[in-house]
Amino acid sequence: MSGNQEPNHRAEQTVCPYCGVGCTIEHAGNGKATGTAGPVNTKGEVCPKGAAAFDVVDHEERLTEPLVREDGRFVTTSWETALARVAEGLGDVVDEHGPDAVEFFASSNCTNEENYVFQKTARLLGTNNVDNCARLCHSSTVAAMSERLGAGAMTNTLDDLAETDCLLVTGANPAEQHPVIFRSYFLPAIRDGATLIHVDPRETDTTDAADVHLDVRPGYDIQLLNSMATVVLEEGLVDESFVEARTAGYTDLTAHLDDVDVETGADAAGVDPETVREAARAYAEADRAAIVTGMGMSQHTCGTDNVHALLNLALLTGNVGRPGTGVNPLRGQNNVQGAGDVGALPNVLPGYQPVTDAEARQRVAEEWGVEPPSEPGLTETTATHRFGDEVRAAVVFGENPAVTEPNANAVRAGFDELDFCVVVDLFETATTDHADVVLPGSSWAEKAGTVTNTDRRVMRMRPNADLPGNARRDLDILTDLGGRLVGEPDAFDYDGPGAVFDELTRVCPPYAGMSYDGIGDGYQRWPFPAEAESGTDVLHAETFASGAETAPLLPVSPTPPADSVGEDELVLTTGRALQHFNSGALTRRSETLMRMRGEDVLEIHPDDAAFRGIEEGDTVVVENDRGSVRVSAAVTGAIQPGVVFCTFHYLDPLANALTGDALDPVAEIPEYKHSAVRVRKPAA
Helix, strand or coil: CCCCCCCCECCCCEECCCCCCCCEEEEEECCEEEECCCCCCCCCCCCHHHHCHHHHCCCCCCCCCCEEEECCEEEECCHHHHHHHHHHHHHHHHHHHCHHHEEEECCCCCCHHHHHHHHHHHHHHCCCCEECCHHHHCHHHHHHHHHHHCCCCCCCCHHHHCCCCEEEEECCCHHHHCHHHHHHHHHHHHHCCCEEEEECCECCHHHHCCCEEECCCCCCHHHHHHHHHHHHHHCCCCCHHHHHHHEECHHHHHHHHCCCCHHHHHHHHCCCHHHHHHHHHHHHHCCCEEEEECHHHHCCCCHHHHHHHHHHHHHHCCCCCCCCCCEEECCCCCCHHHHHHCCCCCCEECCCEECCCHHHHHHHHHHHCCCCCCCCCCCHHHHHHCECCCECEEEEECCCHHHHCCCHHHHHHHHCCCCEEEEEECCCCCCHHHCCEEEECCCHHHCCEEEECCCCEEEEECCCECCCCCCCCHHHHHHHHHHHHHCCHHHHCCCCHHHHHHHHHHHCHHHCCCCHHHHCCCCEECCCCCCCCCCCCCCCCCCCCCCCCCEECCCCCCCCCCCCCCCCCEEEEEECCCCCCCCCCCHHHCHHHHHHCCCCEEEECHHHHHHCCCCCCCEEEEEECCEEEEEEEEECCCECCCEEEEECCCCCCCHHHCCCCCECCCCCCECCCCEEEEEECCCC
16 A cells, blocks of 8 residues: 655645644655744744654555455555445435435545535535534634624734733643744743733643643633633723623623622632632733633533633623734644635535525525535534434545544444445545545645635645655545536536635635635735735624624523543543644654654542552553543643543544543534543553
8 A cells, every 4th residue: 555656855835734823834855844934933933743744745654546345355446446436335325315314524634625625515415414623623612703703713813912911821732732823922922921821720831831820620611711700890890891882781691690609610610719810800901811712612512602601701801803802712723724614514605604594505506506405414423423324424534533533432333334435545544444445645745725724814735745656636536526426527627726716715705805826925814805905814893703793792601511420530631742633643653753752641630649549650541431541640730630631642542432422512512621531550
């Protein structure tokens, strides 16, 4: 499966394939990447993952030939045979069960153009069953912000956040997970006097720079945030002119918060009441205060409500619509923002137009020649629960859901119940183990197109390497496959990614004024209306993106985590490490990053360790009814009592074997940050 030919490399500015910062990099020789002075990393900075990004491009395990399953094992075959097998396998499912029996897994690690073609294929086939891994990270953030403000993206820009007076960082560790943002934008603001408030159950590298640390108990953010809002009310820190002019529902919210006792809420959240008051004052008294939020806030069954509680704080204090303020989710993958923008979601068309909107469907039909379905499709989390039942086939593009979905053991069993599965990827993964056909695609270094970073900048990718062996560019695979599946090759006849982008601007209102050539070596930021000279930096300045002059203030009540914690159990929460990424399918194949990774550990508080007879470095079993893993113990006071932490990159099986599959009722995001587990030393 590996190629024998060394690909030709060249230096062309492109975008790093990892987090959503949008750093620009290029080939630097000797199989390495280097940062270039780009729109975001203006000094050419690059983190360890970006520097090692070429390690996987030339990896000997790269898939370079199409694979089909024969008698239970993969054999290589021609592209024509593989694509014909896909068209036949999916066609049989559609003929017997209808198009809604197919789930399309889009990729937030691939370009806007690829994801646009992918979601177009699903909809022309007759289903809205298309989703991407934003479902697993920030779908609850998007749901709350879209409902309240009209746009589920960063309200501000990285540039203006560097001028804030207060940073409230909730459920994120940007010092490790978005290091270029932290060093280049947040630290300068902190050195200029901005107060950093860090809300996280752990002490991390971000906490080291913080003035205030609220070590909240996982799953109890609403109690904390409602307590902070109550302090704002009690101490007269409300921005009354903003509330009167730009909000609705103030009376209902204040009546709700009248019943909130700060001490009781702080105690439930596991934090000191005086520290809560200190944080609330620092945020509300700042001239410009910005919220930066991450997956520690969103990945809960109450994730949408968590973000609603955050929005209440911002609106009460008038910290929306001005530079240095707002609510700003840090996105996880390099194009997780763009994958949603272009419509790789089950309930919206490109530009977040609801599939239920007849006028929006008609606008798209005028371009496509076919009107997309009117009923929202299945999210990927719900679809995996229905594998083998109403969902009979899966098309997986550049993702690894067999390990990234919650309750991973159950998901793998579900994959085995499918009638047909096709995967487009670079390597054999836990998901390709369940595939009938595997198509070898292109890495970040071999493709052109655009991606959209965490503060809404659309930037261009450029090839730095040739394809290995008989692999094909993802866009070519998807356009060929789209034409075969829907029987309309002309609908997918594009002269490269620029032509796809041109079509995208005609059906995606936030991108309407952009052009592929206009992006050039820089960027264009959405919303960029047609006929406008440029995009909009700060959202919600005079009216909200919803078109309304006011945004609602909403009472939010706490709900308990889905996993109840027994007497002998602890709460497992998970996160990333600087050197690695998600399931590790790419980074674990990087020799550079593996040398840096350190030991796999479970952080456990000294009191919890002593109670279980666990000492530093001991191998421990972490288990619940869903699965178990073995890992070394790191006994540390950096984690709250009653809580343990590990990354989800290394363990075999990964920690997602332990996470539950209960979902937020609005966003259908899983509760990755709160799993009840038992921790013990293995039997002798």
